[in-house]
Amino acid sequence: MTETTYREALRQALTDSMRRDPSIVILGEEVGKYGGAYGVTKGMLEEFGEARVRDTPISEEVIVGTAVGAAMTGLRPVAELMYVDFVTLAMDQLVNQAAKIRYMFGGQIGVPMVLRSQGGTGRSGAAQHSQSLEAWMMHTPGLHLAMPSTVTDAYHLLMHALTLHDPVVFLEHKGLYTMKGELKPERALPWGKAEVRRKGGDCTLVSYSRMVHFCLDAADSLSKEGIEAEVIDLRTLHPLDMDTVSESVSRTGKAMVVTEDCLTAGVSAEISARIMEEAFDFLEEPVLRLSGEDIPIPVSPELEKGSVPSVDRIISTAKMLMRR
Amino acid sequence: MTDQQEKQQALRFFRQLVRVRIFEERVSELFVQGGTAGSMLHLSIGEEAGAVGVMGAMREGDGFTTHHRGHGIFLARGADPKKMMAEIAGKSTGYCRGKGGSMHIADRGLGHLGANAIVGGGISHVVGAGLTYQMKHHGNAAVAFFGDGAMQQGVLYESMNLSALWKLPVMFVCVNNEYGMGTRLDHASASLEFEKRAETFGLLAAEVDGIDVFEVYNQSKNLLEDVRKGNPAFLKVNSYRFHGHARMDKSPYRDQQEEEEGRKKDAIAFLRDRIVKSGWYQETECDAIVEEVKQEMDEALNHARNAADPGADEMYEDVFDPQTTKPFPVDSRIRESLHLPQA
Numbered sequence: 001m002t003e004t005t006y007r008e009a010l011r012q013a014l015t016d017s018m019r020r021d022p023s024i025v026i027l028g029e030e031v032g033k034y035g036g037a038y039g040v041t042k043g044m045l046e047e048f049g050e051a052r053v054r055d056t057p058i059s060e061e062v063i064v065g066t067a068v069g070a071a072m073t074g075l076r077p078v079a080e081l082m083y084v085d086f087v088t089l090a091m092d093q094l095v096n097q098a099a100k101i102r103y104m105f106g107g108q109i110g111v112p113m114v115l116r117s118q119g120g121t122g123r124s125g126a127a128q129h130s131q132s133l134e135a136w137m138m139h140t141p142g143l144h145l146a147m148p149s150t151v152t153d154a155y156h157l158l159m160h161a162l163t164l165h166d167p168v169v170f171l172e173h174k175g176l177y178t179m180k181g182e183l184k185p186e187r188a189l190p191w192g193k194a195e196v197r198r199k200g201g202d203c204t205l206v207s208y209s210r211m212v213h214f215c216l217d218a219a220d221s222l223s224k225e226g227i228e229a230e231v232i233d234l235r236t237l238h239p240l241d242m243d244t245v246s247e248s249v250s251r252t253g254k255a256m257v258v259t260e261d262c263l264t265a266g267v268s269a270e271i272s273a274r275i276m277e278e279a280f281d282f283l284e285e286p287v288l289r290l291s292g293e294d295i296p297i298p299v300s301p302e303l304e305k306g307s308v309p310s311v312d313r314i315i316s317t318a319k320m321l322m323r324r
Numbered sequence: 325m326t327d328q329q330e331k332q333q334a335l336r337f338f339r340q341l342v343r344v345r346i347f348e349e350r351v352s353e354l355f356v357q358g359g360t361a362g363s364m365l366h367l368s369i370g371e372e373a374g375a376v377g378v379m380g381a382m383r384e385g386d387g388f389t390t391h392h393r394g395h396g397i398f399l400a401r402g403a404d405p406k407k408m409m410a411e412i413a414g415k416s417t418g419y420c421r422g423k424g425g426s427m428h429i430a431d432r433g434l435g436h437l438g439a440n441a442i443v444g445g446g447i448s449h450v451v452g453a454g455l456t457y458q459m460k461h462h463g464n465a466a467v468a469f470f471g472d473g474a475m476q477q478g479v480l481y482e483s484m485n486l487s488a489l490w491k492l493p494v495m496f497v498c499v500n501n502e503y504g505m506g507t508r509l510d511h512a513s514a515s516l517e518f519e520k521r522a523e524t525f526g527l528l529a530a531e532v533d534g535i536d537v538f539e540v541y542n543q544s545k546n547l548l549e550d551v552r553k554g555n556p557a558f559l560k561v562n563s564y565r566f567h568g569h570a571r572m573d574k575s576p577y578r579d580q581q582e583e584e585e586g587r588k589k590d591a592i593a594f595l596r597d598r599i600v601k602s603g604w605y606q607e608t609e610c611d612a613i614v615e616e617v618k619q620e621m622d623e624a625l626n627h628a629r630n631a632a633d634p635g636a637d638e639m640y641e642d643v644f645d646p647q648t649t650k651p652f653p654v655d656s657r658i659r660e661s662l663h664l665p666q667a
């Protein structure tokens with residue numbers, strides 16, 4: 001078994017894709033010589049050269065706008081935003097342009113680009129370097145949205161993203177880059193298919209990205225207390241695989257959605273509404289939402305930890321759900 | 325250019341300018357009668373020479389984006405007025421099957437990468453198109469058209485910088501009509517020397533009087549020669565917006581004298597005068613061209629009036645590549661929740 005990091009798996013996916021498809025170019029701040037702020041593109045400039053691995057100025061709007069224009073005319077750009085927090089500076093290009101071009105133009109022109117970025121807490125980055133903004137993207141018709149939690153998914157989801165004909169927002173988690181795992185090249189799941197990471201018949205925990213690992217740790221502890229939690233990793237938020245979730249809830253009757261983004265109008269609001277719509281008849285308890293607090297992320301490491309779900313909170317909330 | 329060549333060119337330009345003017349007049353009629361889709365309609369009357377002159381210097385394979393006042397530019401590119409008018413009316417036979425309208429019209433085949441309803445929204449796309457051309461289609465150029473209002477948008481300067489840094493075949497064309505809605509340019513911009521801004525970023529820059537289509541054409545041609553070699557450029561075309569910002573705006577913020585003066589910058593009258601004075605055509609022959617164009621545009625208008633609306637289900641199409649994912653209708657979800665049969 002070969003152990004690979006999440007970061008290396010991403011690099012491998014970019015590298016394999018670029019060897020296969022000469023139209024792929026990478027552009028973003030510090031992606032070349034520096035190797036990416038989180039090291040994902042390290043060494044790629046050497047292999048692919050300056051024409052295909054392009055350092056840009058600190059100009060987020062034109063980074064994304066250039067990717068849009070290049071995608072419309074025949075390249076397949078991978079634009080990197082150093083932190084998802086900086087998407088605010090490129091929001092017009094993402095939301096008003098990339099997401100809507102195919103539709104506005106009556107299906108004539110697609111925008112096959114990938115916007116890579118990373119988000120989440122864990123490095124005491126404070127309010128402007130730690131957010132989880134996926135609900136904004138999920139709320140925008142026209143965007144695919146992938147949020148891998150494992151090394152294998154980091155690889156396969158990115159490989160797949162680089163074959164789609166529409167814009168993909170690909171959100172990594174800054175707390176996962178050094179995570180090691182086995183890269184199983186044969187383990188590709190279809191795009192838009194959730195994965196049951198752990199089987200269990202008592203309650204269903206629905207999550208994605210780093211929170212999947214928190215849920216798995218919590219499930220191990222819960223198991224010692226006689227509670228078997230099923231853990232579902234959504235993998236992509238668009239497409240959203242509710243069938244896997246509903247099927248699980250139809251067996252467990254109890255569901256809890258665990259996300260790192262803020263609670264209000266966040267991803268967990270959508271998922272819990274969908275469980276209510278699609279599995280109402282099976283629900284024995286209200287769907288619980290364990291999400292980030294409705295506050296800016298504080299810099300203090302202790303407060304930062306408290307602002308998003310922890311393993312302990314998942315355990316205690318699951319017990320409440322089980323009336324234990 | 326020989327006199328004969330110049331004559332042919334002048335007559336071609338004349339027809340194009342007239343086509344733009346009359347297209348706008350017809351589409352304006354359609355609007356007043358309630359026949360256009362969309363609450364806003366921005367006419368480019370007074371700005372015809374910018375569209376025709378720059379487009380005249382562009383080549384097949386070039387790409388471009390426009391602002392919200394882009395009918396004339398697209399028409400000068402060779403767009404079919406029927407399909408344009410139908411799109412503006414939101415009909416199924418329009419360029420975007422009735423989904424884009426006046427401010428989001430596009431056509432892959434003609435290299436139209438889209439009009440944009442966000443001021444400055446399409447500017448950075450030509451940077452990306454320029455990158456594609458640099459890497460895959462050497463010799464093509466990408467041109468962004470935008471108003472003087474967009475000169476105050478930050479993305480323009482991000483785009484100028486990146487085009488110059490990467491030596492991309494990109495040209496930025498500011499169609500200066502003196503106004504952003506009701507705000508006169510000198511109220512919006514601390515400096516009016518726009519070429520200097522471009523030059524600061526390392527672009528070639530020129531300014532041209534939009535009354536003379538030949539001048540616009542010649543300047544564009546010169547600049548584009550360098551653009552194709554990887555020297556991005558900026559061109560400011562000075563003109564005057566003859567009518568209101570949108571069709572219903574009567575421009576109460578402009579005084580009559582200013583409007584009268586402004587409307588003297590009429591590229592059609594200017595060229596017609598030259599054609600007649602040069603003895604290339606008589607007045608009656610010019611009139612004949614105008615009549616032909618009127619007929620062409622009347623046909624387009626009738627086509628748009630009579631074309632079918634898009635089918636209701638088409639609403640859910642084109643959000644994504646049809647091979648992948650499709651939106652789930654709201655009503656279907658409600659019925660599914662209640663275990664009711666689907667409608």
Ligand SMILES: Cc1ncc(C[n+]2csc(CCOP(=O)(O)OP(=O)(O)O)c2C)c(N)n1
Nearest residue numbers: 393441442443471472473474501503504505
């Ligand atoms: C980002 C953005 N801000 C504001 C508007 C509203 N708006 C539409 S057109 C316009 C004026 C634009 O002026 P200019 O760029 O000179 O173009 P013109 O209308 O004169 O052709 C404004 C403010 C908009 N569409 N987009």
Ligand SMILES: [Mg+2]
Nearest residue numbers: 471472503504
């Ligand atoms: Mg203007």
